[in-house]
Amino acid sequence: xxxxxxxxxxxxxxxxxxxxxxxxxxxxxxxxxxxxxxxxxxxxxxxxxxxxxxxxxxxxxxxxxxxxxxxxxxxxxxxxxxxxxxxxxxxxxxxxxxxxxxxxxxxxxxxxxxxxxxxxxxxxxxxxxxxxxxxxxxxxxxxxxxxxxxxxxxxxxxxxxxxxxxxxxxxxxxxxxxxxxxxxxxxxxxxxxxxxxxxxxxxxxxxxxxxxxxxxxxxxxxxxxxx
Numbered sequence: 001x002x003x004x005x006x007x008x009x010x011x012x013x014x015x016x017x018x019x020x021x022x023x024x025x026x027x028x029x030x031x032x033x034x035x036x037x038x039x040x041x042x043x044x045x046x047x048x049x050x051x052x053x054x055x056x057x058x059x060x061x062x063x064x065x066x067x068x069x070x071x072x073x074x075x076x077x078x079x080x081x082x083x084x085x086x087x088x089x090x091x092x093x094x095x096x097x098x099x100x101x102x103x104x105x106x107x108x109x110x111x112x113x114x115x116x117x118x119x120x121x122x123x124x125x126x127x128x129x130x131x132x133x134x135x136x137x138x139x140x141x142x143x144x145x146x147x148x149x150x151x152x153x154x155x156x157x158x159x160x161x162x163x164x165x166x167x168x169x170x171x172x173x174x175x176x177x178x179x180x181x182x183x184x185x186x187x188x189x190x191x192x193x194x195x196x197x198x199x200x201x202x203x204x205x206x207x208x209x210x211x212x213x214x215x216x217x218x219x220x221x222x223x224x225x226x227x
Contacts, residue, residue, distance in 0.1 A: 003048070004041025008034065060088055085148055089114060093155040100159045107132060110159050111168065114152045116145050123171075131165035138170045 005023045008015075011033070019034030029035050056062045063071060064084050072079060072087060075094045079087050092114060100106045104124060111134050112119040123135040141149065153168040160166045 002041055003044035004029075004034075004037045007037045007041060060091060063088070085144060086151060089148065089152055089155060093158055097158045103161075104132060107134065107156070107160060107166065111136065111156065114156065115141060115149070117141065127165075130163055131167070132160070134166070134168045135171050136168065138172045 002023070005020060008017065008020045008023070011017070015033055016031050019029040019031050019037075022029055022034070023038075029038050057064070057067050060068075060071065068084055068087050068091075069079055072091050075091055075098075077087070077090050077094050082090060093110075096106075096110045096113070100110065104126070108122045108124055109119055111122050115122075115136055117136060117140045121137060121140050125133045125135070127133055138146070145152070149168075149170075156168065157166055
């Protein structure tokens with residue numbers, strides 16, 4: 001709701017209120033008070049819009065264009081041919097390099113901030129001698145960070161301590177399908193015990209039959225190497 005509608009809504013019932021409906025339908029006002037409030041409200045809307053933009057652009061992740069350039073110059077970062085997304089990363093790296101202690105916790109927190117993920121999503125491994133490997137699940141990244149992941153990984157070398165090797169890896173997951181063939185074999189065994197019977201006597205015997213069923217499952221899965 002814009003300022004003109006809010007001001008008209010505050011008028012007493014002595015005033016004609018049809019312009020409120022017209023404003024909501026994006027139509028021009030007809031009354032003099034509606035036209036006056038429309039002009040004043042238009043100016044207030046512009047002031048409110050610009051003030052909200054200033055508030056949002058106080059966040060480096062929302063800054064754009066010239067505002068981002070001025071903010072970068074405060075930290076000695078020049079844009080060159082970099083896009084806004086790359087410029088934001090360059091500024092963040094410069095700030096982190098100024099404040100970083102160079103330890104493992106700092107590297108994890110820096111990687112989480114630069115890649116836009118949570119710190120617990122960054123796994124680390126210390127490799128002898130003096131190397132650190134960081135692992136991030138690819139499905140945790142949005143498309144914007146995926147596009148500039150290689151640049152982020154390269155700039156992170158400015159945060160680490162001297163003499164320490166640093167590499168950043170993706171954890172990538174792939175789904176596949178495979179056919180599974182199953183076969184069933186049946187083994188039927190009959191056991192009979194018939195003792196000798198006397199001549200001219202009727203003999204009745206009960207024969208117990210035991211049957212067993214075995215199942216064989218065979219699965220063959222192959223994954224061709226990606227080019």
